[in-house]
Amino acid sequence: MKTQNEALETLLAQDYEHGFVTEIESDTFEAGLNESVVRAISKKKNEPEFMLAWRLKAFEYWQSLKEPHWAHLHYPAIDYQALSYYSAPKTPGQGPKDLSEVDPKLIETYNKLGIPLKEQEWLAGVAVDAVFDSVSVATTFKAKLNEMGILFCSFSDAVQEHPELIQQYLGTVVPYTDNFFAALNAAVFSDGSFVYIPPGVRCPMELSTYFRINAKSTGQFERTLIIADKDAYVSYLEGCTAPQRDENQLHAAVVELVALDRAQIKYSTVQNWYPGDENGLGGIYNFVTKRGECRGPHSKISWTQVETGSAITWKYPSVILKGDHSVGEFYSVALTNHHQQADTGTKMVHLGEYSKSTVISKGISAGKAQNTYRGLVKIAASAKGARNYTQCDSLLMGTECGAHTFPYLESKNNTARVEHEASTSKISEDQLFYLAQRGIGTEDAVSMIVNGFCKAVMKTLPMEFAVEARKLLGLSLEGAIG
Amino acid sequence: MSTMVLHEDRGLDEKQVQKAALACPVWPLKQRLHAFQTWQTLPVPSVRDEAWKYTSLARFEKLALNPNKASTHRGPFKGFPFEIKSPAFYFINGRFAADLSSPLSDEIRILSQTLAPENVDLAQNSGYFESLNSALFSDGAVLELQKNRNEEDPIYLVFLHDADENLAMQHLRHHIRVKTNVHSACVLMDWNLNDIADFSTQIIDIDLEEKAELNCLHLRKPHRSGYHYTKTSAQLAAESKLIHFNLDFGAKLVRNELTVSLLGEKARCELNGLALALGHDHIDNHTQIRHLAAETHSQEHYRGIINDKAVNIFHGHILVAATAPQSNAEQHNKNILLSAQAEAYAQPQLEIYNKEVQCTHGATIGDLDEEALFYLRSRGLSDLISRQLLILGFAHNLLATIQNIPLQHVLETLIKAELALTFDFDTE
Numbered sequence: 001m002k003t004q005n006e007a008l009e010t011l012l013a014q015d016y017e018h019g020f021v022t023e024i025e026s027d028t029f030e031a032g033l034n035e036s037v038v039r040a041i042s043k044k045k046n047e048p049e050f051m052l053a054w055r056l057k058a059f060e061y062w063q064s065l066k067e068p069h070w071a072h073l074h075y076p077a078i079d080y081q082a083l084s085y086y087s088a089p090k091t092p093g094q095g096p097k098d099l100s101e102v103d104p105k106l107i108e109t110y111n112k113l114g115i116p117l118k119e120q121e122w123l124a125g126v127a128v129d130a131v132f133d134s135v136s137v138a139t140t141f142k143a144k145l146n147e148m149g150i151l152f153c154s155f156s157d158a159v160q161e162h163p164e165l166i167q168q169y170l171g172t173v174v175p176y177t178d179n180f181f182a183a184l185n186a187a188v189f190s191d192g193s194f195v196y197i198p199p200g201v202r203c204p205m206e207l208s209t210y211f212r213i214n215a216k217s218t219g220q221f222e223r224t225l226i227i228a229d230k231d232a233y234v235s236y237l238e239g240c241t242a243p244q245r246d247e248n249q250l251h252a253a254v255v256e257l258v259a260l261d262r263a264q265i266k267y268s269t270v271q272n273w274y275p276g277d278e279n280g281l282g283g284i285y286n287f288v289t290k291r292g293e294c295r296g297p298h299s300k301i302s303w304t305q306v307e308t309g310s311a312i313t314w315k316y317p318s319v320i321l322k323g324d325h326s327v328g329e330f331y332s333v334a335l336t337n338h339h340q341q342a343d344t345g346t347k348m349v350h351l352g353e354y355s356k357s358t359v360i361s362k363g364i365s366a367g368k369a370q371n372t373y374r375g376l377v378k379i380a381a382s383a384k385g386a387r388n389y390t391q392c393d394s395l396l397m398g399t400e401c402g403a404h405t406f407p408y409l410e411s412k413n414n415t416a417r418v419e420h421e422a423s424t425s426k427i428s429e430d431q432l433f434y435l436a437q438r439g440i441g442t443e444d445a446v447s448m449i450v451n452g453f454c455k456a457v458m459k460t461l462p463m464e465f466a467v468e469a470r471k472l473l474g475l476s477l478e479g480a481i482g
Numbered sequence: 483m484s485t486m487v488l489h490e491d492r493g494l495d496e497k498q499v500q501k502a503a504l505a506c507p508v509w510p511l512k513q514r515l516h517a518f519q520t521w522q523t524l525p526v527p528s529v530r531d532e533a534w535k536y537t538s539l540a541r542f543e544k545l546a547l548n549p550n551k552a553s554t555h556r557g558p559f560k561g562f563p564f565e566i567k568s569p570a571f572y573f574i575n576g577r578f579a580a581d582l583s584s585p586l587s588d589e590i591r592i593l594s595q596t597l598a599p600e601n602v603d604l605a606q607n608s609g610y611f612e613s614l615n616s617a618l619f620s621d622g623a624v625l626e627l628q629k630n631r632n633e634e635d636p637i638y639l640v641f642l643h644d645a646d647e648n649l650a651m652q653h654l655r656h657h658i659r660v661k662t663n664v665h666s667a668c669v670l671m672d673w674n675l676n677d678i679a680d681f682s683t684q685i686i687d688i689d690l691e692e693k694a695e696l697n698c699l700h701l702r703k704p705h706r707s708g709y710h711y712t713k714t715s716a717q718l719a720a721e722s723k724l725i726h727f728n729l730d731f732g733a734k735l736v737r738n739e740l741t742v743s744l745l746g747e748k749a750r751c752e753l754n755g756l757a758l759a760l761g762h763d764h765i766d767n768h769t770q771i772r773h774l775a776a777e778t779h780s781q782e783h784y785r786g787i788i789n790d791k792a793v794n795i796f797h798g799h800i801l802v803a804a805t806a807p808q809s810n811a812e813q814h815n816k817n818i819l820l821s822a823q824a825e826a827y828a829q830p831q832l833e834i835y836n837k838e839v840q841c842t843h844g845a846t847i848g849d850l851d852e853e854a855l856f857y858l859r860s861r862g863l864s865d866l867i868s869r870q871l872l873i874l875g876f877a878h879n880l881l882a883t884i885q886n887i888p889l890q891h892v893l894e895t896l897i898k899a900e901l902a903l904t905f906d907f908d909t910e
Contacts, residue, residue: 070532379847381823396837400804409828409845410536414819417848424834424841 029086035059038187041086045156045190048163058176058186065180071343072372072404075285075312083250085188085221145203151196152207155223158194165196169227173256173293173320181252181287181314189223189254197232197263206462208237222253228263230296235266237465249274251310252287261296261323266304268461270469273309278367280339283311290317294326294352302329303346304460306469311340316374318347321355321383328357331457335473336369336401345375345392345407350383350416361392362454365401372404377418379411386416394424395453493546501549502618502653505577506594509616517607517616524610536795536827537766539610542709542735547651547681550575550620553644556582559675563892570638575645576620576652589629590637593622593655607685611711611737615683619653626659627666633697633885636667643673643680643704652682660694660722667697669889672704679707679734686714690722692746699727699884701893706761708733713740720746720775727884728755728784729893731900732763732792741770744778744806755784756880758900759792759824766795773806773839780810785880786817787873787901788824797829800841807838815845818876850876870903877901 029037038059042052067078145152151162159166176186197203228234238255251273257265267290276283286309292301303317313336319328330346348357357377365371373392394403405422427449435445451458454473461469499518503511526543527534553574569584571592578592586592607616623639631637643652660666674680682704690696704710710733716724730736742751757765771780786794796815817826830843850872858868877897884890897903 394832394834396834396839399837400835401837402833402835404834405830405832405843407828407830407845409826409847411817411819411827411847412823412825414822414824414849416819417846418828419844419846419848420828420830421844422830422832422842424832424839426837426839 029084031084032081033083033085033188037085041188041190044086045159047159050163050167051159054171054176055187058183059188061177062180062183062187065183067180071314071374072370072406073312073314073341073343075341078250078285080184086190148201148204149198150201150203151194153194155189155192155194155225158225162194162196165227166194166225169225169256169258171256173258173291174254174289178289182254182289185221185223185252185254185289189221192223192225192253194224195226195234195236197228197234199230199232201229201232203232203234206235206237206465208239220249220251220253222251224253224255225258226256226265226267227258228260228265228299230261230263232260233264235268235462237268237270237462239270239272239465250285250287253289255288255290255317257292257301259292259294259296259299259301259326262298263296264300264302265292266302266462267292267317268465269303269305269307270465271305271307271309271313274311275309275340276311276338278338280311280368283340284309285312286310286315287312288315290315291320291347292318292328293320294323294328294355296326297323297352298325299323300327300329302327302331302460304331304457305333305344306457306461306473307332307334307342307344308473310342313340313342313344315344316346318349319357320349320351321357321386322351324352324354326352326355328355329460330357330359330361331460332361333364333454333457333469333473334362334371334373335364336366336371338367338369340367340369341372342370343372343374345373347376348378348388350377350379350386350388352383352386354385354387355383356387357389359388359390359392360456361390362457363392363394363403364397364450364453365394365403366397368398368400370402370404372406373422374406376408377410377420378408379413379416379418381412383413384415386413388416388418390418390420392422393453394422395450396424396426493548498549499617502620505620506622508593508596514617517613518618520608521610521613521617524613527610533768533797536793537735537737537764539735545649545709547649548647550650550652551646552577553642553646555642555644555675559642559673562673562675563896564638564671564889566638566640568635568638570640571623572640572642573621573623573654574642575650576654578621589625589627591624591626593624593657594620596624607713609713611683612685612713615653615655615685615711618651619655619685622655622657624657625668626661627664627668627696628661629666630664631666633667634887636669636697636699636886639668639670641670641672641682641684642675643682643708644675645678645680648679649681649709650678652680653684654682655685655687657687657689658696658698659689660691660696662691663693664691665695667886668699670698670700672702672710674703674705674708677705679705679709681709683711684713686712688714688716688724690716690718690724690749692719693721694719695723695725697725697885699729699889701729702733702736703731703896704733704736706733706763709735710737711735712738714738716740716742716751718742718744718746718749718751721748722746723749724751725883726751726753727880728753728757728767730755730757730765730767731896732757732759732761732765734762734764736763736765737768738766739768741772742780743772743774744780745774747775748777748779749775750779751781752883753780753782753784754880754883755796756877757784757786757788757794758877758897759786759788759794760900761790761792763792764795765793766797768797768799770799770801771811773800773802773809773811775806777808778806778810780812782811782813783880784815785876786815786826787820787877788817788826789820789901791821791823793825793827795827796845797831798843799831799833800843802832802834802836802839802841804835807836809836809839809841811839811841811843813843815843816876817845817847818873819847819849820873867905870905873901874898874903
């Protein structure tokens with residue numbers, strides 16, 4: 001047991017590898033939030049009138065709300081007036097047309113993170129829409145995707161170039177009235193990604209965005225909208241790392257997915273924002289609203305997430321299963337260490353007949369961390385023959401950590417079937433003994449067991465991402481052991 | 483029928499509190515009035531409260547509540563199927579019926595005739611229904627169990643509802659203490675005698691001393707239009723064991739709150755529950771198991787059979803504190819929905835602060851298993867009989883844990899009648 005403890009200590013003491021700050025000139029608003037800030041953001045982005053009107057309505061609504069505190073999270077009150085709501089890296093001229101025009105400092109940052117744009121362009125075949133703080137600085141493969149009619153650009157560009165699509169879909173899955181953080185995001189969101197896959201098109205590559213929070217005391221408010229038209233398919237990757245900070249930073253993103261008839265969207269996330277140091281100082285506050293809507297029959301939305309970062313995670317990627325025979329999936333690994341707190345899970349709302357959903361959640365809690373699964377499975381009276389299977393397992397690795405499960409099962413249709421199972425345990429002595437017997441050291445054994453514990457989720461990640469996800473888990477836990 | 487009344491004016495006033503204090507002077511009037519004021523000022527729990535998310539009191543809130551009159555009914559009790567041979571103590575309309583009951587003893591006393599039990603803390607019962615009960619409770623049983631008693635020969639506490647007015651109230655509170663090393667058993671029954679809707683609240687405190695064991699079955703068969711609230715709190719000392727069974731026939735509202743605190747090392751509990759929700763029934767079971775000491779074990783099996791437009795709710799919270807290493811918790815909740823409009827809600831919750839534990843929970847909601855149905859059909863049984871067999875089997879799994887076989891049979895007969903499981907092969 002002692003060796004295991006030592007191994008754990010080593011890993012618990014591990015520093016955050018991606019903690020560095022790139023010094024580049026930022027165009028940042030002064031701290032504070034009021035109507036003129038909302039107007040200024042909209043103006044800065046040269047948005048059409050309908051966007052400003054929408055932002056203002058959202059802001060007005062947000063002012064009427066109180067911050068929710070039902071989650072199993074404890075953090076000091078957030079002063080929304082102490083944050084700056086816009087930060088963009090300054091770029092010469094009208095923005096870069098290709099990589100050579102991108103600020104070399106940025107390229108360097110990405111290289112440190114292991115995302116060399118150029119290499120990825122031709123090696124991995126991944127189009128990267130990199131978001132540095134709040135403005136997209138480089139979009140690759142755009143032309144190639146354009147040929148197929150696929151739109152993959154920053155949200156700001158989409159507002160300029162395809163306002164009709166934005167107007168049609170924005171806020172239809174996550175309306176600004178949805179919750180406190182969604183309302184805030186709607187009012188002040190700076191940028192994000194926009195994807196539209198036309199009918200019958202199968203996107204030939206994984207679309208990917210790397211988020212990175214940089215400028216100090218800047219709230220990051222991303223908004224992503226992905227639309228898969230009839231019979232379309234897209235796989236989207238979202239990955240995040242952030243530099244080390246002492247001040248808590250707020251992140252309130254919104255992701256909306258729309259899958260029309262027989263369309264499929266696969267959305268994968270690796271989230272590794274700065275979790276705060278071993279004393280719980282600093283770290284990102286991550287309040288995210290992610291939701292997909294299976295609008296058409298036989299459509300499918302699949303969420304996969306590997307959550308290793310952030311001081312606070314408040315995130316429930318959900319699927320509204322409107323279409324008959326539609327499918328929703330949620331695969332999650334949430335790893336919390338030191339003083340991290342995660343309250344995460346999913347909502348599967350079954351409206352369509354024979355809709356199916358699968359939820360697999362793996363929580364790992366170490367140090368003094370608190371890890372909570374909170375999930376809702378709702379079967380409406382209309383969801384004849386609906387089917388849900390939920391499994392959530394927790395692994396406890398620290399003496400002072402906590403693992404909690406708060407599922408909600410609601411069924412109003414007797415032809416539907418809802419199943420939920422959960423377990424909580426630690427790495428058993430038997431398992432370690434068995435592996436030791438076969439000559440595997442404690443460190444490797446723990447690493448193997450954790451890998452096995454998460455396997456069901458990790459195998460659903462796209463190839464391009466699986467490597468990084470395993471690396472991140474390693475950074476947070478196994479790397480130090482094995 | 484009931485009429486709309488204001489919250490302050492639901493036919494309740496301090497006079498009734500005074501009457502209750504006279505009938506059962508175990509608590510001074512001052513305490514009861516305090517509880518009554520608390521009740522009056524408390525907001526009615528709403529669906530916005532997490533604990534009442536699926537249970538609305540909006541209708542109840544507007545109903546006039548009526549005082550209960552003494553009943554002269556001394557049997558035979560209509561539909562009461564139990565032949566009780568062991569010691570039995572009857573309460574009719576909240577009043578102890580000495581003439582029907584076995585003689586009182588050291589082991590069992592009546593609240594209205596005793597001094598205050600120790601450690602009564604008003605603040606512990608400060609919720610909406612609890613404070614109403616504190617203000618108005620008329621009597622109850624005080625059990626100090628000192629002799630071993632097996633499950634076949636339990637102590638019966640029978641609460642008969644013979645209301646002559648709509649929503650005539652019955653408020654009782656009981657204290658059950660099992661002494662060190664004593665193994666005992668009791669059966670609590672709520673039984674409605676006539677066709678008038680009843681309203682009752684019960685607060686039950688259970689204390690198990692070291693190595694004590696208690697087997698407690700609580701059966702409720704209220705009026706379909708009645709409202710019933712029960713709060714049961716059990717404290718378990720080291721190496722003690724509680725086996726508890728909640729058997730609920732439905733009503734407009736049945737709300738059971740059961741909290742078991744495993745305070746001593748190696749304390750263990752087994753909680754079983756079966757809810758039969760038909761018609762417009764609404765059954766809401768909230769259980770909480772608190773593992774507070776090392777090597778504590780809990781097992782929980784709750785099942786719901788839901789038909790027509792009925793609603794069944796299970797909220798099971800398991801807490802394992804940092805002070806409870808080597809603890810085990812296992813929880814199962816299964817619901818079968820037999821009609822298109824039946825509803826089931828399940829919230830199996832685990833809150834764990836210690837890594838040296840093994841905890842699992844599972845919950846299911848659905849119709850009868852199609853493969854099992856097919857199997858029975860392939861053996862030549864009709865669809866109706868096959869379904870009836872599966873439903874009975876579903877209930878029987880839990881009933882089988884009742885070791886008192888004659889009682890188990892009577893309960894099974896009751897359940898068959900309730901669910902109209904006739905097994906009538908002739909009508910096929």
